[in-house]
Amino acid sequence: MSATPSFDLTGKIAIVTGASRGIGAEIAKLLAAHGAHTLVSSRRVADCQLVVDEIIASGGSAEAVACHIGELEQIEALYAHVESKHGRLDILVNNAATNPYFGPILDTDPGIFQKTVDVNIRGYFYMSTHGARLMQRNGAGSIVNVASVNGVVPGFQQGIYSITKAAVISMTKAFAVECAEVGVRCNALLPGLTDTKFASVLVNTPAILKQALAHVPMRRVAQPSEMAGAALYLASDASSYTTGAVLNVDGGYLCV
Numbered sequence: 088m089s090a091t092p093s094f095d096l097t098g099k100i101a102i103v104t105g106a107s108r109g110i111g112a113e114i115a116k117l118l119a120a121h122g123a124h125t126l127v128s129s130r131r132v133a134d135c136q137l138v139v140d141e142i143i144a145s146g147g148s149a150e151a152v153a154c155h156i157g158e159l160e161q162i163e164a165l166y167a168h169v170e171s172k173h174g175r176l177d178i179l180v181n182n183a184a185t186n187p188y189f190g191p192i193l194d195t196d197p198g199i200f201q202k203t204v205d206v207n208i209r210g211y212f213y214m215s216t217h218g219a220r221l222m223q224r225n226g227a228g229s230i231v232n233v234a235s236v237n238g239v240v241p242g243f244q245q246g247i248y249s250i251t252k253a254a255v256i257s258m259t260k261a262f263a264v265e266c267a268e269v270g271v272r273c274n275a276l277l278p279g280l281t282d283t284k285f286a287s288v289l290v291n292t293p294a295i296l297k298q299a300l301a302h303v304p305m306r307r308v309a310q311p312s313e314m315a316g317a318a319l320y321l322a323s324d325a326s327s328y329t330t331g332a333v334l335n336v337d338g339g340y341l342c343v
């Protein structure tokens with residue numbers, strides 16, 4: 088093994104879910120910039136195609152693939168496509184998630200509960216089982232789960248979302264332990280407050296933002312591109328001895 092850490096992804100096939108915008112789009116662009124053929128996926132394939140066009144214009148390689156990760160048959164279809172077209176998978180970034188409810192935990196609607204669990208837990212889980220089976224064939228692969236600081240410290244009135252993100256951290260360790268012997272690593276990335284559509288209510292409401300930033304030592308929100316370097320590190324051989332790790336990218340939020 089080279090003494091120089093390798094961030095080179097030439098020849099690798101990567102899937103990034105929720106890659107039509109925000110954190111996922113930045114991760115997809117950076118993986119492609121380092122040589123991976125990147126499957127840019129979300130529910131709206133036309134939006135993914137815009138990211139693909141940008142990647143290709145920059146000299147990278149990518150394709151857009153629709154997949155609602157809350158629907159098991161769509162996960163099956165995505166992997167049927169990957170298997171028939173590429174026959175391999177090297178990197179999976181589980182990034183797409185949902186947070187449909189801000190409100191008292193005691194009033195959580197059963198439908199909202201189920202939707203959040205289906206996307207944020209079941210979606211990540213079956214994307215990972217399918218992905219790890221493909222990676223196992225080559226004896227190598229890396230799964231990166233985008234969780235959240237709310238998986239460690241629950242967000243106020245974001246109960247079920249926070250619970251699912253805690254489950255993603257646990258899932259990361261469970262896959263790390265069981266998949267190490269087949270060469271598949273699994274790590275979690277925990278973003279803090281990041282300026283995306285997902286967090287727009289928090290970021291664009293001055294009173295809420297001020298309150299949130301009081302708990303962030305760096306006193307600012309992250310840009311989505313600031314998550315991508317951590318994802319590249321975990322996806323690449325630069326992190327070859329790292330599995331089951333939880334990497335906070337949160338401006339110091341979880342330190343205080």
Ligand SMILES: NC(=O)c1ccc[n+]([C@@H]2O[C@H](COP(=O)([O-])OP(=O)(O)OC[C@H]3O[C@@H](n4cnc5c(N)ncnc54)[C@H](OP(=O)(O)O)[C@@H]3O)[C@@H](O)[C@H]2O)c1
Nearest residue numbers: 105107109110129130131155156183184235281283285286
């Ligand atoms: N922003 C933050 O402050 C923050 C903080 C901590 C953690 N995170 C985590 O970071 C990840 C990305 O969030 P973001 O802030 O980048 O959000 P975002 O800008 O709203 O992007 C979300 C992406 O996920 C896709 N998506 C949503 N539901 C989906 C589903 N059921 N199946 C497939 N794709 C789906 C969306 O595209 P379509 O609409 O086309 O499906 C979009 O590409 C999430 O896991 C989130 O929990 C975000």
